Amino acid sequence: MLSLTLAACGSSSSKSSGSTNSSSSGNSTGSTAQVSGTLNGSGSTFQQIFEQSLITGFKSVQSGATVTYDGTGSTAGKTALANGTADFAGTDSPVKTTETAQYKGKALLYFPIVGGPIAVAYNVGGLKNLKLSPDTLANIFQAKITKWNDAAIKADNPGASLPSTTITVVHRSDGSGTTSNFTKYLAAASKQFTLTPGETVSWPAGTVGAAKNPGVASAVTKTDGAIGYVDYSTAVADKLNMASIKNSAGSFVAPSLAGSTAALDAATINDDLTFSPLNEAGATTYPITSPTWILVYKNQTDATKAAVLKAYLAYALGAGQQLAAQSYYSALPQSLDQKAVAQIAQITVGS
């Protein structure tokens, strides 16, 4: 009740409301102020595992609050937020221009929570340590390079013995944020990639689709000569061979959590905390790094929910960051994390 009146008083300007709120929570710094209520999120399946760890961890510090997360896909999550069926949306891509109308002009806030590498997994006889430059990768996924002993692959892998096996390209058959970020990377890194990036890409004939990360992983595992893209966690769990990708600084980097944190760190952060960590430069930067955000309305209509939301975001960006690595997500670099934490104060409560 107190926080409601305070926020309502300060809602004329977001700055003052922010300071009011931080001072009110400052009263109980260290131990967290207890909140209660239910918060429902839905969206990105990429961040779902992280959300689940967060929800369990949050419950242990905030026993009165319940948070749920439904992995329906980024687009469905953004729609659910607009329809009011979800309190926050998980999304791997910022709101598109075609999607803005559904929010009826209400302001949104982006909270980056983690990132993660998208691995290029392959299965070619006993071949290890495959290296691929962006152009080669783009041409493989456009079915322009069709044999593993193609000159372009040889050029990336001097000295490696490459078989004449036919390349089988495996892509996601379902609409996916992973597909979206992978194709955005290819479009950014290679001029030779001419497909339009997005969640559902019109892949060329001859390529094969498989459902979800596990589907792609299993197709790559059982088909000799296959190559596909999967979330890093899946690639690690299924012990897939992962290619090193040449980043824009010219070094071949294998996917790793440190590599994708480096990419998040190198990315240019916009004022609204949207950014693209794809194709970033740096000696250790893994270039195919997927961002993911929690998307909320800046102005919350329900004070109880707003309190839970703020506490949850504070947990996700605070103690929750420690949970990232265990499920193969990369934690946010400190500078970005601090910006996101500061932004929590911009959430206002009004009717």
Next chain:
Amino acid sequence: MTPTTVPVPLAGTRRSWGDRAFRSVTLASGLLVLLVLVLIAATMTGKAWPAFRHAGIGFVTKDNWDPNNNHFGALSLIYGTIVSSAIALVIAVPVSIGIALFVTELAPAGVARVVTVIVDLLAAIPSVVFGLWAILSLALTVQGPYKNLSNLTKSIPIVNSLFKGPVQGASIMTAGIVLAIMIVPIISSLARAALATVPESDRAAALALGSTRWEAIRVAVLPKVKGGLWGASMLGLGRALGETIAVALIIGQSTHVSADLLHPGATMASTIALEWQEAGGEHASALIALGVVLFVITIIVNSIARGITRRSEARLAA
């Protein structure tokens, strides 16, 4: 006297009241189904309208399904739906009629019962289980035979373009095989029911004239149930056209028209299921439009099936 005269008008009014109530309840149920159907068709068409208006006739004639560029030509999806279902029919119809003939004409009663139960059990398996089995096991098993088929037909013109490969398992052909297994129970049980309508005396007459078992079936049984068997196959086709999740898992989701049966493909139902989650705006509308097209196709197929069955029943009765 009084006990018999008094209850008569009472019972009479009660019955007529009950009859009227029963009549209106059943009529309402009947109309409700129709209403639901009409409402589904109306809302679907309404939501699909932006896509139909944008793509026009190109929605069903163009082969360019590219959601990111707002191109929605669903020809490859319609093609994949029809071809995978056709493969399913080619495999399932002979097998199902064989099962039905075995059960009704040849097998001893005990064996017939066991076979019937097993075939019906097949119908009880959820389609997602078929899909998982297909992707985890069948897709691997078929790689070898596909490779042989592709090599064998390499030098035969026309046929070689049907079996060119790539041979990684997920393909229109594999989807057709899975669909065939899924529609065998429906076709065989309907075929069984049709065969059961042939009077025993007809078979006895044929056998008495000196025909063999096969001749009796060919001359006295099959001509009578031709319509029933057609109807059974068409209903199986209706099921195959709309099957979603098993197909989505195994067809390889490639939105291109390809004569090659070993090439991945896509069906309307699989595309709706796979792309819905990340579809917004016109893409969502286009997916609903696919639903409308599928709805229309299945209604046509089912009406044809009913028509054929009814005509053959009428002929039998005459």
